[in-house]
Amino acid sequence: MTTQTPTASKTIMSRLPLNWLGVAPFALFVTLFLFLPTMNIVIGAFQNPAGEFTLANIQGLNTPSIISAYWISIKISLASALLGCLVGFSVAAAVTLGGLPKWIRSPLLTFSGVASNFAGVPLAFAFLATLGPIGLVTVFLRTQIGIDLRSLGFNLLSFWGLTVTYLFFQIPLMILIITPALDGLKREWREAASILGASGFQYWRLVAFPILFPSLLGTLALLFANSFGAVATAIALTGSSLNIVPILLFAQIRGDVLGDPHLGYALAFGMIVVTGIANTIYIWLRARSERWLK
């Protein structure tokens, strides 16, 4: 057919359109089912029913109920992301660096793959059967040990209840992402540090932690977005009793509970902004951390 390495720039020019044609189906697909729908929501957030530009929808978000929905959502996402990072890191570090038997590693990673995908409606059922009013742990603590979770103020349909439930997919995701990063810590670095007289703590504070920091913070951002957009678990767990953004938006799409379709677009736009910021941080830090973990 044609030569594989074009010599003249003229050949490149004449070949370009044909080459671009190869990604046309993909471009069409993402345009129709990813870009346009999202853009439509973004534009709708800045339009009034007559189609004119307005900032009224964004200002309309400034009601106590919507602000508190965003606030609770952000708090739950942040708490589950921070705890997920902390626990996931501890478990991953225990397995990669803590001197545990080698055979633990593979089942742990497999289980993490399963658990990070075990989200949505069934996850809510599992926690209702465990920490719900007549769940396994609740009943055990009440009848065998005499601790009444409810009188201690714990309720599954609350901030902490949702956070504990989200951790079930957050921790495994952290383990899956951070294990390769921990593997990337070269043994030579540790040896070099200890030859220079560093203690274990100093090695972590001055060598390992700065190297891991971007991927830690980046994963935090990913976990944050992950729980911020979670709809199914929240709805199956709480019905509509908890005022968080995904539930509010779900109810708005179903039945226009805000009484103004364009306020709904603004609500969705706000979600894009929040997860967008979190993921921009993730992508940026990820690119920085990959330089060290080659």
Added chain:
Amino acid sequence: MNRFWAWLALAGGMIYFVLPLLGMTEFSLKMRRGVYSFDAYARVLADPKFQETFTYSVVMALVTILFGVLLVVPTAYWVRLKLPRLRPYIEFITLLPLVIPAIVIVFGYIRLYNTSSWLPLTGSVFGTNALLMFGYSTLSLPYMYRAVDTGLRTIDVSTLTEAAQSLGAGWITILSRIILPNVLVAVLSGAFVTLAIVLGEFTMAALLNRPAFGPYMQLLGANRAYEPAALAVIAFAITWGCMALIQIVSRFAPKAPVNPH
């Protein structure tokens, strides 16, 4: 000392993960008063609604996988072969469904493809099913693209293509008889992730009003006590099965990447 903390971290993590699994299993067996029984499972499996919605979701998953393969394999192949400079951008686009919440995407669909729009997909059952399938494809795009692209990395795409071309093969022959068999393992692991995602998906199916497995589970959860726990056990087994299949097929993957240079 170090090892003590390592065991402690692992044990703590394991308790947290085992308890809910234990809780849902125990609860699902308690339907009959006083004894453990499989009544809840029998009830669920005999429910015609369960069979309908589960079949619907499995069929949707298969169609989604087929569409995903037809979309992703040629694209990833073409980008590696002809437009390598485009690769970071394509990769970025495929990661966007992780950034934009599914509920926002489906909200856009409802607005863009409603009955009074230029492409009234939601006007017919077939159209809505197609729209839901495109939505599922979007959700699984990050996993599918990553899997296929990683698979392509292990083979020498340009040499294989030149060899096939010099023997007179056209693009379709190259893709279906050279590239696809070589990345089949990667395609399969992408397919099993897609299966797990589609079977459990709730938001899109619920908002597009399709009788899928996710909304059925949610409805049952709102109305019943023991059946949801049985469903959770079944769903966990399905997820586990999908991941186990990925592990099994990836045993057959070529291990060391062929150095193209």
